[in-house]
Amino acid sequence: MRREILVLWVLGAAAAGGLSCGDPVHDAEVSALGPEPGPYPPGPLHRAGQPCLTCHGGLGPASAEFVTAGTVYVNQYMAATALEPYAPLVGGIINLVDANGVVATPAPTTNSVGNFFVTADQWDPVFPIGGPNASQQISVAPAGQATNTTPMLTHIARGGVYASCAYCHFDPPGPTTPGHVYQN
Amino acid sequence: MKNLLLPLLAAASTGLAACSFPPSDARIGINAPSENATEWDPVADYMGYHCGSLDCHGNAARNLVVWSCFGLRLGDAVSGCLNIKHLTTTPDEYNATYRSLVGLEPNAMSVVVAGAGQDGGSNPDILTFLRKARGEENHKGGTIFTAGSEADVCFTSWLAGATNVTDCTNALSDVDGSSGL
Numbered sequence: 001m002r003r004e005i006l007v008l009w010v011l012g013a014a015a016a017g018g019l020s021c022g023d024p025v026h027d028a029e030v031s032a033l034g035p036e037p038g039p040y041p042p043g044p045l046h047r048a049g050q051p052c053l054t055c056h057g058g059l060g061p062a063s064a065e066f067v068t069a070g071t072v073y074v075n076q077y078m079a080a081t082a083l084e085p086y087a088p089l090v091g092g093i094i095n096l097v098d099a100n101g102v103v104a105t106p107a108p109t110t111n112s113v114g115n116f117f118v119t120a121d122q123w124d125p126v127f128p129i130g131g132p133n134a135s136q137q138i139s140v141a142p143a144g145q146a147t148n149t150t151p152m153l154t155h156i157a158r159g160g161v162y163a164s165c166a167y168c169h170f171d172p173p174g175p176t177t178p179g180h181v182y183q184n
Numbered sequence: 185m186k187n188l189l190l191p192l193l194a195a196a197s198t199g200l201a202a203c204s205f206p207p208s209d210a211r212i213g214i215n216a217p218s219e220n221a222t223e224w225d226p227v228a229d230y231m232g233y234h235c236g237s238l239d240c241h242g243n244a245a246r247n248l249v250v251w252s253c254f255g256l257r258l259g260d261a262v263s264g265c266l267n268i269k270h271l272t273t274t275p276d277e278y279n280a281t282y283r284s285l286v287g288l289e290p291n292a293m294s295v296v297v298a299g300a301g302q303d304g305g306s307n308p309d310i311l312t313f314l315r316k317a318r319g320e321e322n323h324k325g326g327t328i329f330t331a332g333s334e335a336d337v338c339f340t341s342w343l344a345g346a347t348n349v350t351d352c353t354n355a356l357s358d359v360d361g362s363s364g365l
Binding site for chain 2: 127132133153154155156157158162163167168174175176177178
């Protein structure tokens with residue numbers, strides 16, 4: 001009888017240990033995103049404007065792992081006549097250079113909702129990505145105008161959730177954020 | 185029993201004496217490096233770019249907080265830097281970053297500054313922020329610069345009382361790649 005109790009106790013402790021092995025901070029960040037807002041199901045078009053690498057940064061729950069990803073809009077501010085709050089930049093070209101000068105090739109482009117992503121299979125950069133000088137800067141250009149770039153002066157210092165555009169770039173602009181990423 | 189009581193009373197009284205508190209208006213001073221704009225701002229500009237992005241120390245939740253036009257803004261300043269030649273970091277932001285860095289380890293900072301310029305002066309490596317930046321201590325952001333690099337000289341010269349502005353400026357723009365970025 002005593003032996004059975006001991007076995008049950010050990011199994012119970014092991015189960016509890018298994019449950020507590022998650023990262024509560026990460027779990028909270030994932031939960032904070034909420035359910036799929038629609039209208040798109042999980043895929044390249046879903047959750048525009050959200051910090052992609054919360055789920056796609058290697059800690060799950062998404063299976064596809066990204067190096068960096070985000071959503072780019074046409075303008076900094078909402079156009080008065082726009083039907084949507086912000087128009088996505090479609091076909092925008094994202095220029096990314098890592099700390100060793102290695103360029104993400106081919107340059108990722110934004111899709112119909114403004115989303116872009118670079119998977120861990122496509123590029124293995126040394127952080128930080130970007131830099132202060134023109135040759136190092138992260139930039140975005142409109143479709144078909146690769147040299148008409150809008151640069152980001154600062155860098156992406158490290159990977160994981162921090163490499164989501166929306167980790168730093170969210171609305172409204174204020175002391176803790178410059179607002180969403182835009183081309184114009 | 186009586187033999188035990190006396191030592192216990194003595195120990196208790198000693199303990200009570202050790203619990204005396206300093207007056208509430210007591211303040212400690214920090215022997216700090218210069219906050220003069222000529223000396224400090226080039227150091228702060230380097231920190232703003234290389235340490236103060238919003239995903240790192242440009243975050244008020246950090247022990248070391250960096251305010252600058254490269255990241256976290258103070259007050260109503262919300263626009264970012266236009267380029268590295270035209271920084272819009274405000275005097276309040278320079279001051280806030282200075283206080284954050286100097287107040288991080290006030291005792292160690294005082295020892296380093298007091299020893300600067302003296303024979304066998306104190307090793308600035310006792311400052312945690314410098315060890316982390318040099319990669320000598322675990323740092324989530326990795327090694328930012330190596331000992332003796334322009335960025336390193338930028339900090340150590342400021343700590344020693346005469347900021348090497350040229351090294352700070354070069355390190356900010358990483359013109360020779362020595363910053364480790």
